[in-house]
Amino acid sequence: xxxxxxxxxxxxxxxxxGSHVSLARGLTLVESRSGVATELLAEIWKDSGRAHVxxxxxxxxxxxxxxxxxxxxxxVERGAKVAILAVDPSSAYSGGAILGDxxxxxxxxxxxxxxxxxxxxxxxxxxLSRAVxxxxxxxxxxxxxxxxxxxxxxxxxxxxxxxxxxSVLVVSVPGxxxxxxxxxxxxxxIADIHVVNKADRPxxxxxxxxLRESIRLAHRQGGDWNVPILKTTAATxxxxxELLDETAKHRGWMTEHGALREVERRNAATRIRWAxxxxxxxxxxxGHRDFDVAVDALIARDEEPRQAAARLLTAMAVNPTRxxxxxxx
Amino acid sequence: xxxxxxxxxxxxxxxxxGSHVSLARGLTLVESRSGVATELLAEIWKDSGRAHVxxxxxxxxxxxxxxxxxxxxxxVERGAKVAILAVDPSSAYSGGAILGDxxxxxxxxxxxxxxxxxxxxxxxxxxLSRAVxxxxxxxxxxxxxxxxxxxxxxxxxxxxxxxxxxSVLVVSVPGxxxxxxxxxxxxxxIADIHVVNKADRPxxxxxxxxLRESIRLAHRQGGDWNVPILKTTAATxxxxxELLDETAKHRGWMTEHGALREVERRNAATRIRWAxxxxxxxxxxxGHRDFDVAVDALIARDEEPRQAAARLLTAMAVNPTRxxxxxxx
Numbered sequence: 077x078x079x080x081x082x083x084x085x086x087x088x089x090x091x092x093x094g095s096h097v098s099l100a101r102g103l104t105l106v107e108s109r110s111g112v113a114t115e116l117l118a119e120i121w122k123d124s125g126r127a128h129v130x131x132x133x134x135x136x137x138x139x140x141x142x143x144x145x146x147x148x149x150x151x152v153e154r155g156a157k158v159a160i161l162a163v164d165p166s167s168a169y170s171g172g173a174i175l176g177d178x179x180x181x182x183x184x185x186x187x188x189x190x191x192x193x194x195x196x197x198x199x200x201x202x203x204l205s206r207a208v209x210x211x212x213x214x215x216x217x218x219x220x221x222x223x224x225x226x227x228x229x230x231x232x233x234x235x236x237x238x239x240x241x242x243s244v245l246v247v248s249v250p251g252x253x254x255x256x257x258x259x260x261x262x263x264x265x266i267a268d269i270h271v272v273n274k275a276d277r278p279x280x281x282x283x284x285x286x287l288r289e290s291i292r293l294a295h296r297q298g299g300d301w302n303v304p305i306l307k308t309t310a311a312t313x314x315x316x317x318e319l320l321d322e323t324a325k326h327r328g329w330m331t332e333h334g335a336l337r338e339v340e341r342r343n344a345a346t347r348i349r350w351a352x353x354x355x356x357x358x359x360x361x362x363g364h365r366d367f368d369v370a371v372d373a374l375i376a377r378d379e380e381p382r383q384a385a386a387r388l389l390t391a392m393a394v395n396p397t398r399x400x401x402x403x404x405x
Numbered sequence: 406x407x408x409x410x411x412x413x414x415x416x417x418x419x420x421x422x423g424s425h426v427s428l429a430r431g432l433t434l435v436e437s438r439s440g441v442a443t444e445l446l447a448e449i450w451k452d453s454g455r456a457h458v459x460x461x462x463x464x465x466x467x468x469x470x471x472x473x474x475x476x477x478x479x480x481v482e483r484g485a486k487v488a489i490l491a492v493d494p495s496s497a498y499s500g501g502a503i504l505g506d507x508x509x510x511x512x513x514x515x516x517x518x519x520x521x522x523x524x525x526x527x528x529x530x531x532x533l534s535r536a537v538x539x540x541x542x543x544x545x546x547x548x549x550x551x552x553x554x555x556x557x558x559x560x561x562x563x564x565x566x567x568x569x570x571x572s573v574l575v576v577s578v579p580g581x582x583x584x585x586x587x588x589x590x591x592x593x594x595i596a597d598i599h600v601v602n603k604a605d606r607p608x609x610x611x612x613x614x615x616l617r618e619s620i621r622l623a624h625r626q627g628g629d630w631n632v633p634i635l636k637t638t639a640a641t642x643x644x645x646x647e648l649l650d651e652t653a654k655h656r657g658w659m660t661e662h663g664a665l666r667e668v669e670r671r672n673a674a675t676r677i678r679w680a681x682x683x684x685x686x687x688x689x690x691x692g693h694r695d696f697d698v699a700v701d702a703l704i705a706r707d708e709e710p711r712q713a714a715a716r717l718l719t720a721m722a723v724n725p726t727r728x729x730x731x732x733x734x
Contacts, residue, residue: 114711117709117710117711118709118710118711118712121706121709121710122706122709124706125704125706337704340704341691341700341701341704344700344703344704344710345689345690345691345696345700347703347710348689348696348699348700348703348710348713348714348717349685349686349689349690349714350710351710351711351713351714351715352685352689352714352717352718353682353685354711354714355711355714355715355718356678356681356682356685357678360674360677360678360681361674361678362670362674367674367677370677371670371673371674371677372670374673374676374677375454375666375669375670375673377450377451377453377454380446380447380450380451381446381447381450381673381676381677381679381680382443382446382447382680382683382684383447384677384680385677385678385680385681385683385684386680386684388677388681389681389684389718389721392718
């Protein structure tokens with residue numbers, strides 16, 4: 077029971093070894109944005125970078141949760157380890173309620189090689205995006221081959237969150253004509269695969285047709301990937317296998333055309349900026365000698381704010397060990 | 406008509422020389438947070454630091470605008486140059502409407518040595534606080550002896566904005582018992598002077614008594630300044646001269662007890678942090694060679710995000726001229 081390594085290293089080891097309890101603890105640290113989370117991420121970063129991150133989004137009532145559950149089962153059948161991160165940016169407004177519709181997931185959650193977690197916004201949307209991005213690193217390093225990122229609702233926050241995924245699946249449903257309009261507003265541009273769920277309902281073919289037209293009109297970025305429109309009936313599992321095939325195909329295309337690397341570059345850029353902001357926030361505050369000196373120089377009008385900031389960044393660089401210094405758990 | 410200096414230097418010169426048009430232009434730049442604003446502030450910073458910043462806040466209906474107008478007249482009578490910055494953090498919700506009750510100010514605005522400006526939030530409250538802090542620098546450098554910072558409403562945003570002032574005046578009014586409760590929520594702690602306006606109304610003495618009790622119960626920071634409660638009737642001007650006397654007295658006390666310097670230190674710290682964040686945002690983005698190299702190192706798992714960020718801050722420091730580089734207007 078005597079710790080031979082640091083607590084953070086221990087936690088990282090246990091996450092790598094597949095402990096669900098440690099992984100859950102790590103995700104809680106990431107959500108709370110504690111300093112320990114930064115250390116944990118630094119420790120575990122080199123073990124990440126293998127998982128396929130699949131985003132699933134769409135309006136309420138489209139049956140996303142059921143679809144994601146079925147996808148989870150199918151991935152397990154195919155021998156993959158699968159993690160589901162259900163993100164609810166709006167729960168800050170609804171009072172932090174956990175996602176409904178979780179009951180169906182209980183069975184899936186009980187299976188081996190499955191990990192399910194809800195993540196809610198505890199403040200700014202930016203904070204949630206960061207927690208999601210960090211959470212993916214932990215799940216990835218824990219050996220999950222696929223991380224399904226499910227968002228609830230359709231809005232800018234959802235677009236921000238989902239855009240960290242390698243493959244974005246947008247779910248529509250027949251008979252919600254106006255919702256397809258809503259989707260046009262922002263999701264057509266980011267969809268890699270369209271799913272018309274509840275395809276046993278009347279109007280499924282019309283929805284497919286409307287989506288095809290929307291895709292044609294949209295100026296989609298991302299090269300010559302031919303965005304497919306798939307029909308599924310999540311309740312019965314119909315079309316889910318084909319959806320997984322198509323998702324795998326998309327990943328292959330992404331890798332081949334350098335598009336996967338582009339997503340990774342974008343995510344890496346975001347991570348570096350956030351890390352830099354964290355360093356700044358940590359070092360540029362009263363009580364740090366260099367900072368206090370700069371404050372005095374500013375008041376004396378010996379320097380202007382931008383000059384002082386530039387000088388402080390220099391001073392920080394002279395002391396890189398202090399920047400990388402570890403704190404105890 | 407041939408410019409001999411840079412456009413930013415020209416603008417700074419004209420602001421220093423007292424041009425209302427140039428000052429208004431500078432404030433618009435500051436509000437829009439353009440890169441030019443940063444250059445302008447760097448140019449003009451050394452000329453600031455003399456103005457007495459007086460914050461005036463309190464609930465709607467307390468007659469703040471009328472009071473501020475009367476204070477403006479009185480300051481001018483005493484030979485001071487006075488600027489009024491009316492801040493409306495809530496106008497982001499009401500659709501950017503300019504403050505009502507501005508009609509009374511028109512007469513004041515017409516006087517020499519007076520400058521009046523409204524500032525509304527165009528996004529995050531943080532953005533407004535920054536615009537206010539930067540705006541004060543411009544008004545200060547333009548030679549205004551007093552900058553009155555008037556906020557509308559009572560909330561955390563108002564507290565954030567008003568806390569940059571040297572002297573904070575909190576306005577109450579008789580007969581709004583519940584509003585005094587609201588004031589207790591956050592303004593008692595930051596008030597340097599209490600004003601019971603509309604003191605010709607019944608209940609003024611009760612309001613004074615309630616305030617006195619609130620002050621007694623509050624754990625006020627800021628040493629042994631004895632927070633006075635003044636009665637005014639802004640509509641007639643009664644009590645306004647005494648209010649100015651008390652405000653001057655507070656400034657004297659602040660200077661004597663090092664409290665003015667404390668406010669300046671706090672504001673300077675905020676300015677340095679914002680400047681550092683701006684430098685980071687400017688340099689840590691795709692297209693900058695060092696940044697692109699760091700992104701690649703991150704993806705290759707040669708570095709983790711915090712390491713990469715620390716190294717980038719070092720690289721920035723090696724190139725300080727690039728940090729301080731001026732851009733053309």
